[in-house]
Amino acid sequence: MTSTRARVPAAPAAIWLVVEGLWAWYRRNWRSSAVSSVVEPVLFLLALGLGFGSQIQPTAATGGLPYVQYLAPALVVASALQTAAFEATYPVLSAFKWKRTFIGVGSTPITAAQIALGQLLWIALRLVVSAVAFLVIAALLGAVSGVGVVGSLFAAVLAAMAFAAPVVAYSATLETEGQQFSAIFRFLVVPMTVFGGTFFPVDQLPAWVRPIVWVTPLWHGTELSRAAAFGTGEALAVLGHLAYLVALVVIGARLAVRTFARRLEV
Amino acid sequence: MADGALVRARDLTKTFGDFEAVRGIDLDVRPGEAFGFLGPNGAGKSSTMRMVSCVSPRTGGDLTVLGLDPNTQGPAIRARLGVVPQQDNLDNELTVRQNLHVYGRYFGLSKAHVRAKAVELLDFAQLADRADDEVEPLSGGMKRRLTIARSLINDPELLLLDEPTTGLDPQARHLLWDRLFRLRQEGVTLIITTHYMDEAEQLCDRLVVMDGGKIVAEGSPAELIAKYCSREVLELRFTTDKPDAAATEGLADRVEVLPDRLLLYTTDGEASLAAAHQRGIAPLSSLVRRGTLEDVFLHLTGRTLVD
Numbered sequence: 225m226t227s228t229r230a231r232v233p234a235a236p237a238a239i240w241l242v243v244e245g246l247w248a249w250y251r252r253n254w255r256s257s258a259v260s261s262v263v264e265p266v267l268f269l270l271a272l273g274l275g276f277g278s279q280i281q282p283t284a285a286t287g288g289l290p291y292v293q294y295l296a297p298a299l300v301v302a303s304a305l306q307t308a309a310f311e312a313t314y315p316v317l318s319a320f321k322w323k324r325t326f327i328g329v330g331s332t333p334i335t336a337a338q339i340a341l342g343q344l345l346w347i348a349l350r351l352v353v354s355a356v357a358f359l360v361i362a363a364l365l366g367a368v369s370g371v372g373v374v375g376s377l378f379a380a381v382l383a384a385m386a387f388a389a390p391v392v393a394y395s396a397t398l399e400t401e402g403q404q405f406s407a408i409f410r411f412l413v414v415p416m417t418v419f420g421g422t423f424f425p426v427d428q429l430p431a432w433v434r435p436i437v438w439v440t441p442l443w444h445g446t447e448l449s450r451a452a453a454f455g456t457g458e459a460l461a462v463l464g465h466l467a468y469l470v471a472l473v474v475i476g477a478r479l480a481v482r483t484f485a486r487r488l489e490v
Numbered sequence: 491m492a493d494g495a496l497v498r499a500r501d502l503t504k505t506f507g508d509f510e511a512v513r514g515i516d517l518d519v520r521p522g523e524a525f526g527f528l529g530p531n532g533a534g535k536s537s538t539m540r541m542v543s544c545v546s547p548r549t550g551g552d553l554t555v556l557g558l559d560p561n562t563q564g565p566a567i568r569a570r571l572g573v574v575p576q577q578d579n580l581d582n583e584l585t586v587r588q589n590l591h592v593y594g595r596y597f598g599l600s601k602a603h604v605r606a607k608a609v610e611l612l613d614f615a616q617l618a619d620r621a622d623d624e625v626e627p628l629s630g631g632m633k634r635r636l637t638i639a640r641s642l643i644n645d646p647e648l649l650l651l652d653e654p655t656t657g658l659d660p661q662a663r664h665l666l667w668d669r670l671f672r673l674r675q676e677g678v679t680l681i682i683t684t685h686y687m688d689e690a691e692q693l694c695d696r697l698v699v700m701d702g703g704k705i706v707a708e709g710s711p712a713e714l715i716a717k718y719c720s721r722e723v724l725e726l727r728f729t730t731d732k733p734d735a736a737a738t739e740g741l742a743d744r745v746e747v748l749p750d751r752l753l754l755y756t757t758d759g760e761a762s763l764a765a766a767h768q769r770g771i772a773p774l775s776s777l778v779r780r781g782t783l784e785d786v787f788l789h790l791t792g793r794t795l796v797d
Binding site (some may be wrong): 232241245248249328331333454490 | 545565577580581583591595597603644645719
């Protein structure tokens with residue numbers, strides 16, 4: 225891009241420019257979110273993985289591994305999903321409603337669809353960075369069992385985006401922040417984190433609860449992540465998890481494109 | 491652009507549900523002119539501006555901007571437009587300079603070009619000494635100037651300003667007018683909405699008055715005053731014993747009765763005042779002034795409050 229004359233950027237470049245705009249803000253304001261997306265999961269890893277985990281014998285339920293190594297690949301998914309949930313809610317509504325920055329971008333050659341996809345790509349990149357940071361720290365703490373954890377990184381970002389994409393689409397429809405975002409955190413994110421298979425195997429739950437867990441992106445991501453980290457994946461199950469999560473990302477992204485257009489092009 | 495119009499609208503309409511915001515207007519904005527939309531709140535000015543700036547699809551009628559159809563070539567048109575929205579949408583948490591950098595990039599401009607252009611625009615907007623400060627603490631006038639500077643980052647052929655000076659103090663308004671005047675001299679075509687009549691008289695070569703989604707008058711400020719007002723207006727103020735309109739019969743072309751005064755629209759205010767005195771009308775005070783766009787506006791759109 226070396227143009228000195230205004231023109232319409234090609235679609236991939238346009239999406240990237242939206243990422244660039246969001247990055248310009250983040251570069252000045254990264255500190256608080258770095259704490260919540262990296263430091264917090266590390267504290268969980270220390271307290272639950274090493275502290276609480278010291279009381280747990282490696283068994284078949286933990287794949288024969290120390291608890292902290294059992295926990296780490298799931299914790300990276302859960303914390304990515306939490307970061308994604310935050311990034312998909314307040315900043316999106318704000319860009320339409322309070323800061324109105326998306327309204328400004330709407331007056332440029334960038335289209336509403338490109339803004340939506342740029343926003344999603346930005347969240348995905350944010351997740352990659354914080355998940356890598358977490359995994360490096362986890363490795364230093366001896367919580368990583370092997371190189372398969374690279375697959376966990378992919379699983380974490382995919383599962384988190386499977387949740388974030390529909391939420392981004394929803395956030396673009398809101399006029400004000402009533403209780404909707406707190407409801408998302410209270411009734412979706414927190415129960416998923418606690419019961420979605422992060423801290424203990426889902427088959428310990430009552431039989432009637434399990435189907436509810438199976439529809440959550442967190443559970444699919446956690447299964448994928450542990451399969452990658454421990455090398456225990458079965459082809460069919462892995463494909464099933466991947467297909468489910470990819471479908472959620474695609475549906476969510478399409479919805480986001482639609483709700484962004486409806487918001488901006490009135 | 492066969493007829494050379496930068497913006498051409500025919501029977502343009504916009505509806506939101508059951509509400510008809512714009513009800514069939516015709517427009518031709520010519521290159522190099524400053525074109526104004528006047529009208530009370532809810533007249534359809536902003537809806538029209540949003541359609542012309544290619545962010546809001548039209549409901550009906552024809553519209554071309556820079557010779558292109560917004561429905562099919564919105565991004566290509568927007569690449570050549572500058573837009574100053576009614577409500578600032580700067581990123582308050584970035585610096586003044588960063589706002590220009592980030593925005594310029596959306597127009598496919600290189601980083602080097604945007605950096606150089608930003609320096610030029612910061613000078614133009616008299617913001618060079620605040621360039622690396624955050625936007626948040628800036629005054630309303632500074633933010634407005636930055637929004638205008640930002641709208642120029644792509645060297646637009648057509649600049650759309652929606653109520654550019656609303657809420658600014660007189661110094662800030664005059665500085666903005668000066669900047670807009672300079673842009674006009676550089677050949678940039680301006681479309682401005684305002685409900686400040688002095689602003690319209692200062693800035694616009696030609697304007698339309700909108701009311702209830704329709705254009706109710708069109709022309710240069712002088713033409714509109716000649717057509718809908720009178721050369722002079724005689725204001726007679728009273729406290730209690732205000733004469734009724736009948737007493738002023740024949741003194742002026744038109745008489746308007748307000749709670750505290752009579753307005754006599756006339757070609758010669760002093761002559762009308764003398765005639766009124768002869769009839770024994772004794773106002774508390776009197777004032778002869780020239781007819782203004784404000785008189786035209788109130789005549790065309792009424793004195794009733796629209797909210």
